[in-house]
Amino acid sequence: MVYKTSEVPADIEIPEEISGLRMTRQRQEVYRTLMQERNHPTANDVFMRVKDRLPNISLATVYNCLEALVQHGIIRQVNFERESSRYCPNLSEHGHFHDETTGVIHDIDFKPGVHLADLLNLPPGAVIEDVEITLRGKLLTA
């Protein structure tokens, strides 16, 4: 779901603490931004956005917050080639399609019932902790 900025719900409910992570004001605002801007922003994008509400926040803190949220499984970090990391609060198993012409990143779901691990010849004993599926291409808007 994507909101126009003007329609963003003023306050998304954010708990005091998530899975053992202290939700400081900075972490809350970083998380809120990701929930509102569903377009896979970079750390710097988040930084600029969060400054509206916390003018004194530093970029280093945004990086710290993002890392803390990633470590605690609250958001996901998404990488394309060697570009800046992007962040995404969609925790369901999904991939990303990077449209080269517009730069837009689309979340890609599996068709119902598909589970990636079933389709791969994994080495015996492999325990998967994280999967990243990234597609690059063009979107023909004929």
Place this chain on the structure above:
Amino acid sequence: MVYKTSEVPADIEIPEEISGLRMTRQRQEVYRTLMQERNHPTANDVFMRVKDRLPNISLATVYNCLEALVQHGIIRQVNFERESSRYCPNLSEHGHFHDETTGVIHDIDFKPGVHLADLLNLPPGAVIEDVEITLRGKLLTA
């Protein structure tokens, strides 16, 4: 296939030109290294390895060569999180499993008949140019 260094065939056949790319001595040696060291080396790994045969080669040239080979579809560039890029001469559609404990990267094939694009809900009109599947985890060697 992985050779011990002492057993590496002295000269893998490398054509003068591949799909329009002039195969200079530097590109040949970079490519040869990738064919011999099937362990997904970084640019710097390749650089150190190639220096045995071309002591004057520069790291910039290794980067140039790798880029040229990637651009011409002769090798693939593989990225894990934000680590240095790695390079791989296996052109078949496959993914990579990064064993966190050993650091080893394993090529992962699809089970026969599986085609990733068929299993995803791609946006209409999407033309895929590249797919990257990376898995991170541990290999239990019980």
Place this chain on the structure above:
DNA sequence: CCAATATCAAGAATTATTCCAATTATTATT
């Protein structure tokens, strides 16, 4: 309330990679 701990801010440091300018090598042209 006080001590211990965690977080934050600002700027410096790091590191992979790219860029740049000068040289060298290769190919095409006469």
Place this chain on the structure above:
DNA sequence: AATAATAATTGGAATAATTCTTGATATTGG
């Protein structure tokens, strides 16, 4: 074969994203 045009290589400087460091602030537990 000589020369001109083009492409590749080098080495070092520049870049950019991210991490580190240090001192200040805030929070929690006792």
